[in-house]
Structure formats: C-alpha cells, structure tokens
Amino acid sequence: MKWLWAPLGAYFALPLVATAVMSLWQGRQGYGFHAYAELIHTPEMWNSLLLSARLAFETIVAGLAILVPAVFWMNLRVPRLRPVFDFVSVLPLVVPAISLVAGITAIYTGPDWFVGTANFLVVPYVLLALPYTYRALDVGMRALDLRTLTEAAQSLGASWPTMILRVLVPNLITALLGAALLTMTIVIGEFTFASILLFNTFAVYINHIGSTSATRAAALSLLAFLITWLAMLGVALGGRRAAR
Amino acid sequence: MSSLEAVSLHKVYGGRTVLADVSLSLGEGEFVSLLGPSGCGKTTLLRLVAGFERPDGGRVLLDGRDITGVPAAKRNLGMVFQAYSLFPNMTAEENVGFGLRVRGEATEARRKRAREMLELVGLGEHMHKYPHQLSGGQQQRVALGRALAIRPALLLLDEPLSALDARVRVQLRDEIRRIQREIGVAALFVTHDQEEALSISDRVAVMERGRIAQLGEPAAIYEEPTSLFVARFVGQMAEFDAEIDAGCVRIAGHTLPAARAAGHAPGERVHFFLRPEHVRLVAPTDGLPGVVESRTFNGPTTTFRITLAGAGTVLATVPTTEARHTPGETVGITWDPAAPRILKLDGPAPAQDA
Numbered sequence: 001m002k003w004l005w006a007p008l009g010a011y012f013a014l015p016l017v018a019t020a021v022m023s024l025w026q027g028r029q030g031y032g033f034h035a036y037a038e039l040i041h042t043p044e045m046w047n048s049l050l051l052s053a054r055l056a057f058e059t060i061v062a063g064l065a066i067l068v069p070a071v072f073w074m075n076l077r078v079p080r081l082r083p084v085f086d087f088v089s090v091l092p093l094v095v096p097a098i099s100l101v102a103g104i105t106a107i108y109t110g111p112d113w114f115v116g117t118a119n120f121l122v123v124p125y126v127l128l129a130l131p132y133t134y135r136a137l138d139v140g141m142r143a144l145d146l147r148t149l150t151e152a153a154q155s156l157g158a159s160w161p162t163m164i165l166r167v168l169v170p171n172l173i174t175a176l177l178g179a180a181l182l183t184m185t186i187v188i189g190e191f192t193f194a195s196i197l198l199f200n201t202f203a204v205y206i207n208h209i210g211s212t213s214a215t216r217a218a219a220l221s222l223l224a225f226l227i228t229w230l231a232m233l234g235v236a237l238g239g240r241r242a243a244r
Numbered sequence: 245m246s247s248l249e250a251v252s253l254h255k256v257y258g259g260r261t262v263l264a265d266v267s268l269s270l271g272e273g274e275f276v277s278l279l280g281p282s283g284c285g286k287t288t289l290l291r292l293v294a295g296f297e298r299p300d301g302g303r304v305l306l307d308g309r310d311i312t313g314v315p316a317a318k319r320n321l322g323m324v325f326q327a328y329s330l331f332p333n334m335t336a337e338e339n340v341g342f343g344l345r346v347r348g349e350a351t352e353a354r355r356k357r358a359r360e361m362l363e364l365v366g367l368g369e370h371m372h373k374y375p376h377q378l379s380g381g382q383q384q385r386v387a388l389g390r391a392l393a394i395r396p397a398l399l400l401l402d403e404p405l406s407a408l409d410a411r412v413r414v415q416l417r418d419e420i421r422r423i424q425r426e427i428g429v430a431a432l433f434v435t436h437d438q439e440e441a442l443s444i445s446d447r448v449a450v451m452e453r454g455r456i457a458q459l460g461e462p463a464a465i466y467e468e469p470t471s472l473f474v475a476r477f478v479g480q481m482a483e484f485d486a487e488i489d490a491g492c493v494r495i496a497g498h499t500l501p502a503a504r505a506a507g508h509a510p511g512e513r514v515h516f517f518l519r520p521e522h523v524r525l526v527a528p529t530d531g532l533p534g535v536v537e538s539r540t541f542n543g544p545t546t547t548f549r550i551t552l553a554g555a556g557t558v559l560a561t562v563p564t565t566e567a568r569h570t571p572g573e574t575v576g577i578t579w580d581p582a583a584p585r586i587l588k589l590d591g592p593a594p595a596q597d598a
C-alpha cells in the first residue's frame with residue numbers, strides 16, 4: 001500500500017506547488033514575492049477580505065443565535081421532530097445555490113441598512129452554513145444528558161438564560177467552535193451569491209484578479225487556502241483539547 | 245408543622261392516569277421514602293413536588309404556602325437525580341457553589357459554603373476535581389452537597405443510588421441519612437429497593453399503580469401490611485388460601501393457630517401470610533408436616549424451602565447455628581400464633597395504623 005502515497009501525495013501537492021510557483025513568477029525578473037507585495041498594497045484586496053471577515057462574523061453570530069436555542073429545544077422537548085430538523089438542515093446542500101439566490105432576491109425587502117448593503121448576504125450565508133452548524137450542535141448536545149442537566153440547573157434556581165450561558169454553552173464549546181470555523185471557511189469562499197448580488201467579497205475579488213493578473217490570482221488563492229487550512233487546524237485542535 | 249404537603253395530586257399522561265389522588269405530608273426533618281415497582285408513579289410524584297411537571301389536579305404546599313404554580317427554579321428545593329447530573333465544565337467546588345452563584349452570593353461566602361458542603365459529604369480533598377475525574381459514588385456525593393448548599397426547604401432524591409454497586413450503595417445510603425439528620429432538612433426519597441427504604445426511612449409510602457397503598461413506619465409496613473399488594477411486595481411471605489375456623493385457620497385440612505383469625509367470621513375465606521423468620525422447624529408430628537426441598541446458606545441465617553402436602557411451599561429462615569435439616573427430610577413447621585397476617589380475599593383489610 002505504500003506506493004499509493006506517492007500518486008496520492010502528488011495529486012494533492014502538485015496543484016498547490018504549481019500555484020505557489022505561479023504566484024512567485026515575475027516574468028523576465030525570474031521568481032520573487034512581487035505579486036504578494038502588490039496584493040498587500042491593494043486596498044481593494046483588504047476591503048474584500050475585511051468584508052468577508054465581517055460577513056463571516058455576522059453569519060456565525062446570527063446562525064448560532066438562531067440554532068443554539070432551536071437545537072436545544074428540539075433535543076430537550078420535541079426529539080420526535082429530529083427527522084424534520086435533519087431534513088431541513090440538508091436542504092441547502094440539495095437546492096442549487098442559483099435557485100437559492102433567485103428565491104432570496106424575491107423577498108428582497110426590508111430596511112435599507114439591511115437590504116441595501118452586503119449585510120443582506122448574511123441571510124443566504126446562514127442558510128449555506130446551516131447543515132454544518134446544525135450537525136455540529138446536534139452532535140454536541142446529544143453527547144450531554146440535557147434533560148438532567150437543565151433540571152439540575154433549574155432546581156438550583158437558574159433561569160433559562162443563565163442555564164444556556166453558564167451550563168449549555170460551556171459544555172458545547174467544541175461544537176460551537178467547530179460550527180464557527182466551518183461557517184467562516186464557507187463564507188470566505190462563497191462566490192455565487194456575492195457575485196450575483198454584486199458585492200465585492202474576497203471570493204469575488206479572487207475571481208476578478210484572475211481575469212487581470214494570473215500571478216496575483218495564484219498568490220491570493222494560496223492565501224485563501226491558508227486561511228481555510230488554519231481554520232481546519234483550529235477545529236482539529238479545539239476538538240482534541242476538549243477531548244482530553 | 246409539616247414542611248411538605250401534597251394534597252390529592254392527579255397526573256394524567258396522554259389519557260392514562262399516572263397519579264390518582266395522592267396525598268402525602270412530611271413533618272419537619274422527616275425522611276420519607278416512596279417505594280414501589282417500576283412505573284407506579286414515584287418519579288412522577290417527585291417531579292410534581294419539584295415543579296418539573298404540573299399536576300392535573302391537587303396542590304403542593306411547602307411550609308403552608310401553596311407552590312403549585314411556582315416554577316421549579318423558584319421553589320428552593322434540593323434535588324439529587326438518578327443519572328449523574330454534575331455540570332461537566334465545573335469542578336466539584338464550582339458545582340456545589342452553582343446554586344449560590346445563581347443567587348448572587350459573594351464569591352468568598354460561596355467558596356466557604358461549597359467547601360463546608362464538600363467536607364460534609366466527605367470529599368474535602370477532591371474539591372478541585374472535575375466530574376469525569378470522580379467515581380460514580382463521589383459524583384453523587386457532590387450532587388448531594390450541591391443540593392444542600394442552597395439550604396433547601398426540602399430534599400428530593402430520585403433513586404440516587406441505583407447506578408452504584410452494592411457496597412457503595414449501602415455505605416452512601418447510611419451517609420445520606422446521617423447528613424440529612426445532621427442538617428435537619430425533610431427528605432423525600434424515591435427507591436424501588438425495599439431494603440433501602442425500610443432501613444433509612446422514618447416512614448415509607450408504598451405505591452401501587454399511581455396510588456399510595458400504605459403509608460407508615462418501616463416496621464408497620466413490614467409487620468402489618470394492610471393490602472394484598474403490600475403483603476406480596478414487601479419482603480418474602482408464604483401465602484396460603486385459608487378458611488377461618490373459630491379463632492384458628494384451616495389450611496389443607498389442618499387446623500392451625502393464628503391469633504388474628506379472631507377478627508374474622510367463621511367460614512370466611514381469607515389469605516394467610518407467614519414470614520420466613522417466623523417459621524419454626526420441629527418434629528413432623530409436632531407441626532404441619534412437609535418435606536425439605538432445598539437449603540440455602542445466607543451467612544448468619546439459612547433458608548429452607550419446604551413443600552407442604554396440599555398447601556404449597558413455605559420458606560423458613562433460621563439462624564445458621566440452629567440449621568440442622570437436610571433436603572429430603574420430613575419436618576414439621578409451626579409458628580407463634582401472633583405471627584401470621586390474615587387479609588380478606590378481595591379489597592384491603594381494615595386500616596391498622598394511621
């Protein structure tokens with residue numbers, strides 16, 4: 001089986017290496033960090049990255065604020081609705097992104113700070129992250145004896161908010177972290193919605209750069225990959241720490 | 245003054261009556277056990293008192309105050325659960341201090357109280373451990389400390405020992421009783437283990453299908469069952485169909501002594517109950533004859549299973565030092581006339597204790 005590692009390794013490593021080489025190419029001046037230097041000095045790059053980061057943060061907060069109580073309530077009070085939750089949670093994976101966009105723009109109404117700005121993207125992003133956030137939270141909560149824990153907290157005098165903040169959340173920290181990091185990678189990499197709704201997010205910017213400068217596009221892709229990879233590492237480490 | 249008073253509680257789940265007209269009151273500092281087979285409604289009754297469920301009828305009073313509509317979080321009752329219920333993210337000390345923290349008590353006072361409670365349950369040096377670093381018995385001790393830290397008006401325990409092994413169970417149950425006495429808090433303790441209930445309670449409520457079949461001191465429950473259900477459920481008793489015969493009973497053609505036959509009309513058909521420890525083994529001609537079927541060594545006592553001609557089997561428990569019979573041997577059995585219990589064929593016997 002050892003010989004399998006070589007082609008497998010090549011399969012994963014070659015595109016990365018090729019992208020890295022490409023990003024370092026400087027035409028007649030040979031190789032160097034010119035593309036990276038240029039990127040760093042491009043305000044649009046920073047703007048798009050900041051926008052994506054902000055959207056990721058907002059999506060995480062909105063998604064968790066909706067799903068933590070919902071999954072908690074489902075597990076505690078109506079576990080027989082689990083199949084319904086399971087089904088709904090995978091819909092965003094089944095419905096093509098393009099029809100989601102069409103559907104969402106149809107309900108494009110609301111206050112200006114919301115529909116008039118990129119904040120609106122939080123709505124489809126929460127939907128896109130739903131399958132992952134839901135899974136992470138459900139697995140985390142099923143590992144706890146929710147009923148006994150909540151009743152113990154209640155009998156000790158804790159209100160529902162106290163219970164959620166002091167008992168539920170601390171015991172779900174791994175699940176929450178996992179959900180947050182997965183959401184972040186999804187939002188940073190999302191292209192379809194942002195592009196169609198004409199917002200300049202990080203992924204849209206990568207695409208735009210790709211049509212103007214191949215080397216900078218390669219450098220940016222590599223950066224995006226790095227961010228994703230760090231997020232994954234975060235999930236893995238968080239999981240290990242909590243499993244101690 | 246009674247600390248808890250449950251007044252004709254009713255509970256219905258999906259059309260099924262789970263509790264029917266249950267009334268119970270606990271005196272101050274009293275330890276009462278709810279004993280009964282699985283599914284008889286013990287946990288349901290406890291949960292109504294705790295406030296996790298609402299009754300479909302009846303009221304719950306605490307120190308004379310109606311708390312039927314008060315949410316669980318505002319009742320100030322200490323609860324120990326069957327399942328391990330410690331908060332996994334907190335140390336033993338933090339778990340015990342949780343109730344005080346929720347009440348906004350100052351950090352120092354909280355710590356001090358938590359330490360006191362952990363000392364009380366014998367876990368002083370495990371204060372900084374997390375639940376997963378404690379054994380099952382230790383976790384239940386912490387849970388007890390946590391329930392007591394809030395100075396509850398009443399302590400509720402739902403089979404807190406059932407997940408523990410036999411040795412720890414006995415040790416911990418005695419300790420629960422000692423601590424409960426020391427603090428002087430009234431306690432309602434659910435169990436399906438009769439030895440547990442009889443050994444640590446001031447009073448025992450035997451429950452049968454959503455009703456309290458008998459409520460009384462452990463000795464009264466054991467010695468004076470007032471219904472067939474209690475007679476059959478608590479301890480082991482030989483049971484015979486018998487007929488009253490002028491101050492005696494007739495079983496399978498023999499006229500036998502039973503002081504309690506006096507309360508029944510001659511010719512009445514009754515149930516006759518006899519505990520193994522009341523049976524004496526004598527020569528075949530001096531008692532009701534039977535054949536020794538088997539012999540079981542229990543340590544201090546030995547139990548014989550004896551088949552009586554035409555009447556069924558009876559168990560006889562005697563001190564091992566006096567156990568001389570062997571299987572196959574024919575013996576006679578006899579008993580103190582005051583020992584047998586007699587119950588009517590249908591319906592409960594007249595109440596014998598309050």
Ligand SMILES: Nc1ncnc2c1ncn2[C@@H]1O[C@H](COP(=O)(O)OP(=O)(O)OP(=O)(O)O)[C@@H](O)[C@H]1O
Pocket residue numbers: 257258262280281282283284285286287288289436
């Ligand atoms: N939430 C519920 N919904 C429907 N039925 C219930 C519910 N809780 C309890 N029951 C039913 O009520 C009856 C009494 O249950 P309860 O838990 O009080 O029994 P128990 O005496 O504590 O038994 P065990 O010794 O097994 O714990 C059972 O038949 C049970 O199936």
Ligand SMILES: [Mg+2]
Pocket residue numbers: 286287288
């Ligand atoms: Mg129960």
